[in-house]
Amino acid sequence: MAVLNYVESERKVEEAIYNKKLLSGEGWLYTIEPGEVLRIVDVEGNQAADTLFYDADHPSDHYSAINTILRQRNIYLSTGSVLIAESGKELVKIIADTCGRHDTIGGACSAQSNTVRYSHDTLPMHNCRDTFMLQMAKFDKRTTKRDLAPNVNFFMNVPVTPAGGLRFDDGVSAPGYYVEMQAINATTVLISNCPQLNNPCNAYNPTPIQLIIWDK
Amino acid sequence: MNNTVSSIITKTIPAGGKWSARIQRGKEITFTALEAGANVSLLLYNADDTAERYNMPDTLKAQYTAFLTKGNVLMTDHGRVLASLVEDTVGWHDTISGYSTRKMIDEKYGKTTYQEHRNEWYRSGEENLMVELFRNGLTTCDLSPVINLFSKVYCDEEGNMNFVEGHSKKGESVTLRTEMDVLLVLSNTPNPLDTRNTYLSTPIEVKIKGAEPVLENDICLKHRDENRRAFENTWEYVMLTKGGIQ
16 A cells, blocks of 8 residues: 555546646645545656644644554555654545655745755745745634644655665655545645755756646 | 652553653663564653654654664654654654544444453543643644654555564563653554554663763654654753753
């Protein structure tokens, strides 16, 4: 399960109830109701959509990357993966995927981790964690940085080898590839369309994603 | 008998046990397995600002590794070093398998209750960590990926996770050196992927003493350029908040 699990969707874009282009470096926070379907399209290819999920009824219960991979005993996400919260509550299920593999080990970039990974002078550069924090600051005054947790990187390839190696590889994604997930419970989705300019995984060229929602 | 306090603190964490403590910068914490097949789930926070905590993704991607051993450092989400792994006879510590839950423990080892089993009932990592977090003013929103000391879990080419049985032996040890004031939270409970059918029965000794200063040839400082930059960020933080670097 969860390995190069290629499944196309039959949903038609003209029947969607919501359709938005999200430019790189921008954030998006939106609640999908049970049964609703969210498609994220990698419009130009090799982009990373850094995504977090929260139980919409109890936002202190955040997506758990580790509980999710533990449940399927596999570190990659694809069709069939059920994304769960820290409490074990089921949030969304991936029901279609033309990319076939998504990372949830590599986390989001931040100004501070950029200084460690690249150089101290990258501190002023735009980054995913700033995008997450701006969206959360606007969303609910009760949420704080403590509500940020390791996230999903849709379309990103972070292979782990049997010897324990980990690296960021050239993406397995391409223009028009998409992933589609259906809400099991009301779920707040937080996306940072990654602005990373220091990593070859996106050829140093962050690009837009498309967010499309159907009511079933 | 004199009344001087020993400069070394030793604790034994029994199987199923838990512990949390604030520990100052510049200490060595040595964990020793008193029996084979140990697993200690560990969380670390900046003691002065617990919103800053061990960050599994940042730690792994900066050091290009999916496991932890001697030479690695444990990084925060602020690009700083909480602690360094300065000694290790085990060679591989898991940081991608998380903690055991109450549901998992009941299903795998059989349901136990305090009423029936008294203190022999099977504790879960989830509940142990929740209690210790709450004791320190934190909540379940502060739960994050743990480090499972003494356990080895590797992934095959397809990403399937595999637990290695018999990985750590009796008497093996691992030593962390604190690089900032930390809140340490421990749960001595089974690894969620443990393939054994019996609940672990491995007590752990935790010994804490003063560490030697970090020198230029330090194995963790020299491990990668990334580690040095994380140390530099930490030293700057100590300069700003503690009035200098000792």
